[in-house]
Amino acid sequence: MAPDIPLSSADALSSRTAQPRLKIHGEARVRFEHRAGATRLAALFHHDPLRVLFPNPRVGDLPVATLVTTSGGLVGGDRLDVSVEVGPGASALVTTQAAEKIYRSTGADVHVSTGVTVGPEGWLEWLPQEAILFDGARLRRATTVHLEASSRLMAGELLVFGRIASGERFTRGLARDAWEVRRDGRLAWADALHLDGDVRNALDHPACFGGAAAYGTILYAAPDAARHLDAARRLIDTVVSGVPPGVLAAATCLDGMLVIRWLGDRAHHVRRAYAGFWAGFRAHAAGLPGRLPRLWDV
Secondary structure, rough: OOOOOOOOOOHHHHHHHHOOOOOOOOEEEEEEEOOOOOOEEEEEEEEEEEEEEEEOOOOOOEEEEEEEEEOOEEEOOOOOEEEEEEEEOOEEEEEEEEEEEEEEEOOOEEEEEEEEEEEEOOOOEEEOOOOEEEOOEEEEEEEEEEEEOOOOOEEEEEEOOOOOOOOOOOEEEEEEEEEEEEEEOEEEEEEEEEEEOOHHHHOOOOOOOOOOOOOEEEEEEEOOHHHHHHHHHHHHHHHHHHOOOOOOEEEEOOOOOOEEEEEEOHHHHHHHHHHHHHHHHHHHHHHHOOOOOOOHOO
């Protein structure tokens, strides 16, 4: 019998790299309910690489759930499914541990799906930290919201167009960020950002993003949304004046939805103004402390 012949180093490397990458599918479901005079955790499920942690809230603040992606980032083919529910009369804040990195893809998309449900008289803040799009990343993100007539929700998302600190811009790939909000089963608001292929013209054109490095949306959905429009605009002026030039923001209101858009040529300046507005607006609209979870201070 012929002796075994070891593979060459090149063949061994080829055999290893030919193996398909194992895609990840993380899932997290969390529900809060109002019981015995306080908001309490009622249900929890999480599956790698998603974990849900519950840091102690600051004195006088809401219960906090923190989503952690233990894989360190997402690449093409990965999927995250998140479900957040607040029952009748309950109040909570859900955030993420850190910015989410979306790495370059060889062709497959990253899928991030978030479902949010707020019961009657409930209050929820959905406050994830920013998603950083590496050049060549492909992200499909969808957020679906179900509200009752008396529900109140503050929700937002931030996108950073590239590893700006490393001198890399997001020039090619996919950024699909879609929202759908239903109140009492009726579609109240739908919105979608869609950038695909060579995105440089869209990001640089003055009628589109005007060279922005970061883009964000904050949504306040509540029966009293229209009443807070003027206050939101005043707060925007205050927080934008407190950061270096280059951050733009504006607010509008339609059908019980107060929508604030953010753009800026420095991602950290956008984040700072965005966080300042969030802290101030939650204090104004809900009488909550004018601050964010400690993770946002890091």
